[in-house]
Amino acid sequence: xxxVAAAVGVSPMTVSRAFRxxxxxSLKTREKILETAAALGYVFDSRASTLRSQKTxxxxxxxxxxxxxxxxxxxxxxSAELAQSDxxxxxxxxxxxxxxxxxLIEQLLRRRPEALIVTGGSHSAHARTMMSNAGIPVVQMWxxxxxxxxxxxxxSNGQAMQLMVRHMIDQGRRNxxxxxxxxxxxVRGAERREGFITAMRSAGLPADRLVDTGTPPVSxxxxxxxxxxxxxxxxxxxxxxxxxxxSAFGAMSECQRQQVPVPDQVAIGGFGAYDISGQSVPExxxxxxxxxxxxxRAAQAALAAINGNATQxxxxxxxxxxxxxxxxxxxx
Amino acid sequence: xxxVAAAVGVSPMTVSRAFRxxxxxSLKTREKILETAAALGYVFDSRASTLRSQKTxxxxxxxxxxxxxxxxxxxxxxSAELAQSDxxxxxxxxxxxxxxxxxLIEQLLRRRPEALIVTGGSHSAHARTMMSNAGIPVVQMWxxxxxxxxxxxxxSNGQAMQLMVRHMIDQGRRNxxxxxxxxxxxVRGAERREGFITAMRSAGLPADRLVDTGTPPVSxxxxxxxxxxxxxxxxxxxxxxxxxxxSAFGAMSECQRQQVPVPDQVAIGGFGAYDISGQSVPExxxxxxxxxxxxxRAAQAALAAINGNATQxxxxxxxxxxxxxxxxxxxx
DNA sequence: CTGAAAGCGCTAACAG
DNA sequence: CTGTTAGCGCTTTCAG
Numbered sequence: 001x002x003x004v005a006a007a008v009g010v011s012p013m014t015v016s017r018a019f020r021x022x023x024x025x026s027l028k029t030r031e032k033i034l035e036t037a038a039a040l041g042y043v044f045d046s047r048a049s050t051l052r053s054q055k056t057x058x059x060x061x062x063x064x065x066x067x068x069x070x071x072x073x074x075x076x077x078x079s080a081e082l083a084q085s086d087x088x089x090x091x092x093x094x095x096x097x098x099x100x101x102x103x104l105i106e107q108l109l110r111r112r113p114e115a116l117i118v119t120g121g122s123h124s125a126h127a128r129t130m131m132s133n134a135g136i137p138v139v140q141m142w143x144x145x146x147x148x149x150x151x152x153x154x155x156s157n158g159q160a161m162q163l164m165v166r167h168m169i170d171q172g173r174r175n176x177x178x179x180x181x182x183x184x185x186x187v188r189g190a191e192r193r194e195g196f197i198t199a200m201r202s203a204g205l206p207a208d209r210l211v212d213t214g215t216p217p218v219s220x221x222x223x224x225x226x227x228x229x230x231x232x233x234x235x236x237x238x239x240x241x242x243x244x245x246x247s248a249f250g251a252m253s254e255c256q257r258q259q260v261p262v263p264d265q266v267a268i269g270g271f272g273a274y275d276i277s278g279q280s281v282p283e284x285x286x287x288x289x290x291x292x293x294x295x296x297r298a299a300q301a302a303l304a305a306i307n308g309n310a311t312q313x314x315x316x317x318x319x320x321x322x323x324x325x326x327x328x329x330x331x332x
Numbered sequence: 333x334x335x336v337a338a339a340v341g342v343s344p345m346t347v348s349r350a351f352r353x354x355x356x357x358s359l360k361t362r363e364k365i366l367e368t369a370a371a372l373g374y375v376f377d378s379r380a381s382t383l384r385s386q387k388t389x390x391x392x393x394x395x396x397x398x399x400x401x402x403x404x405x406x407x408x409x410x411s412a413e414l415a416q417s418d419x420x421x422x423x424x425x426x427x428x429x430x431x432x433x434x435x436l437i438e439q440l441l442r443r444r445p446e447a448l449i450v451t452g453g454s455h456s457a458h459a460r461t462m463m464s465n466a467g468i469p470v471v472q473m474w475x476x477x478x479x480x481x482x483x484x485x486x487x488s489n490g491q492a493m494q495l496m497v498r499h500m501i502d503q504g505r506r507n508x509x510x511x512x513x514x515x516x517x518x519v520r521g522a523e524r525r526e527g528f529i530t531a532m533r534s535a536g537l538p539a540d541r542l543v544d545t546g547t548p549p550v551s552x553x554x555x556x557x558x559x560x561x562x563x564x565x566x567x568x569x570x571x572x573x574x575x576x577x578x579s580a581f582g583a584m585s586e587c588q589r590q591q592v593p594v595p596d597q598v599a600i601g602g603f604g605a606y607d608i609s610g611q612s613v614p615e616x617x618x619x620x621x622x623x624x625x626x627x628x629r630a631a632q633a634a635l636a637a638i639n640g641n642a643t644q645x646x647x648x649x650x651x652x653x654x655x656x657x658x659x660x661x662x663x664x
Numbered sequence: 665c666t667g668a669a670a671g672c673g674c675t676a677a678c679a680g
Numbered sequence: 681c682t683g684t685t686a687g688c689g690c691t692t693t694c695a696g
Contacts, residue, residue, distance in 0.1 A: 002673090010682075011682070012673090013684080014682060016673095017682085024681055041465040045444065046674095047444060047672090048383055048673035048674035051377075051379045051688050051690085052675045053675055066398070066407055067405065072404075073399065075398055076399065076425075093408075106375070109375050110375060112379060220608065220611040249608075253613050275552050276552065278553075279556065280585060281588040345666070345667055346667075349665095349666085356665055357666085361665085380672090380689035381691070382672095382690085383673070383674090384689080666696085667694105667696080668693100668694090669694090669695105671693105672689105672690090674687100676688095677685090678685085679682100679685100680683080
């Protein structure tokens, strides 16, 4: 920066101002400075800027996995919303593992983000402490924690799944099996399975037909394998409720391979409103959880808190899931 | 850091060493320091560390879109590979736009990454200049640029698509239509379409049957719409070649809705070896481009160059695409 | 094994 | 509209 200043014949301070588009630098001077900088191949150093001004210009975001269209939508929406305030996203993956998440959160906080947006409401004790003490706004999303760290933009995965189960029951399906819901790491998957159990019990139906699909991320292939097992184990089944649209599609493909008519013999319900559930034949009933809306509102809440004008309404927001009934659960 | 030092009764320098696990700090002192730091809620500031040591500990990566399983696989592999050398990924999205990419690259370079890994081989003039002058290793991936900036890990999208076209022709399909290939922004899509044209011409077949699917990212829905148009416009078609497995799946679903048998009446070929093409019924023939392998090798090349021991073989690497023939293009 | 001095490249605060 | 001074929180370097 001092090289540029010397070349133009001004002080480094003026160069600094020119780069920040500070109004108090004359337009002519600024242009000359930017031109000279470009000619010299000078690249502004954000690290130093960040250290001195105590503004890093980014918001840290954690998601379980990069390869999940729902979280990708959420992150995309966060990016878009933050970009309007010249903030960037610093993204990290937890691999559906609370220890990984703890390490990740520490790494992210070391870079001094201006806010932290995390997926989920369950964390290791140390991670919780770090978030509480970070002195920045924290948003938990995609869940409804009992005891929020700070702000929340989410929904109850259990209640959302109950929408689907009740729909299936309303359609006359009583022999239902749940596919998915890993206890060890996929917290939201386990909550959805609990939702299945709750809804079945309230209807006085057997709630113990559960097939584990294995470790997350949930895949189409896992759904196919689980369906194989379900058809073998519960020959009278007339509906499966899946933890995700991806496993639902895998399950439906398995039915097609085994000549099991969907929905005539077996109804199939998914979760998450992925593209696939709206494009397959037949289309798969699902639960729309508004991934983008969650991202937009999480970013808005973080921004409001950063600017010190977060209202009480910003702090705990419920984004209401909606059932989307389609052909896979309804006879003509 | 000086607070921690004071609390323990050592100098800040010793605290600094303890945090870096420098061997020259006694184990007992180190433990006491780390405990005290945790108790005080101290969080190490990477920015200052980074500024002074000139090592940021991260590698910048650009991809067109977060919501694409192929690029997600590549980024996942890069992350995993870099983690072994204690490097993190700083990720950015170009939205398939060269101007956005230019801005993004500037933003990323301002944070002084130790290497830059970009998707694609076409860039704005200014972006190229910035990359060349950055003084760090640059890897272009997912493409085979004529005039590389520095290192390359990729493949020819055109040749890869020719594999599929020749396979379709070998299967006796001659009335082929290409779905996809946006000129304006999706460089690799356009290259794949060129591959279609080249392969058709070499076979002496009409190469002008092209249906645009619109702006990227390519979606299943785009594929369905394009298939509608193709069936209307070219009633004699017996095969469609799609720019991506996603549009291929959309096209196949459209055929199912219109009672057009696949592959008996129309063969369908995809690209990219997404999960969907291996799970659908029938399974969709595709081209495996080894998304993870590209990421692993790009990261390895970047690491080698950072450590100053990149061989000539590391510099330009071809990851050979492989045709995966499946039911969607082959009669029993 | 530990410490003191100096400085990474920028900007806040104040002055003109 | 422009400049000067000091310092953000760490680590390099040199010294013990």
